Amino acid sequence: MAYEHILYEVSDRIATITLNRPDRMNAWTPVMERDVRHAMEASSTDDNVRVIVLTGAGRAFCAGADMDALKGLDPDDVRRASNLPPFDMNRRPDWQTRYGYYPSIRKPVIAMLNGATAGIGLVHALYCDLRFAADNTVFTTAFARRGLIAEHGISWMLPRIVGHANAMDLLLSARRVSSEEALRIGLVNRLCPPEKLREDTYAYARDLADLVSPSAMAVIKRQLYEVPFQTLAEAMIEANREMMVALNGSDFREGVASFMEKRPPRFTGR
Known part of the structure; x- marks a missing residue:
């Protein structure tokens, strides 16, 4: 498949999916949604892949939804997206939601957060199994400041990662969270200097791919x-x-x- 808004490569038994709209800080689009879902499915069924890394091109992981697309969003889009074909018919039906298919992937998925991680970008980072972040990364749930609710299952996933009280704070305030706070509350597993993020992430991924x-x-x-x-x-x-x-x-x-x-x-x- 030819991808429009991501890059996809496999090397050393590690699949890398890169959100590739760096001029828009990898703002999320329906095309990106389709591309990521397809690439995740391809990775999950490829015997040459043992670990998956999800990251962003340029200075951001994903700064949230593309605002141009969001302005014209049809409420029926949410209803239509709830009827997506299953990621895999043999997996749990409660994992067959718009973005909640990550747990059904039988391989570790590592989010390599190279910059701003906001809104739906944070949702995808949370659905990954592990999160390694550059130490200058800023996080925000964003939704409440756009008049939106806790979307796409983040109200289920976030408390299980950072605890109920921290999740309530981050969702209600939609404030900006520094990388240091993110590490302290367990939102990320590891912080790295920006210049070492890729090296450290892939060293960990190779360890899983080669020795586990x-x-x-x-x-x-x-x-x-x-x-x-x-x-x-x-x-x-x-x-x-x-x-x-x-x-x-x-x-x-x-x-x-x-x-x-x-x-x-x-x-x-x-």
């Missing part, structure tokens, strides 16, 4: 996203079931063998 079992990562990710819907007993039962599967898998045998033989693992994801 793909099958283990897939199950662990699913476990963490399913826990809010489970009791402790249900989580334990599910973990025991998955442990039996893992013990019979080739990744477990390879993990033990590589440790005993003091060599890098050669995981297959099985």
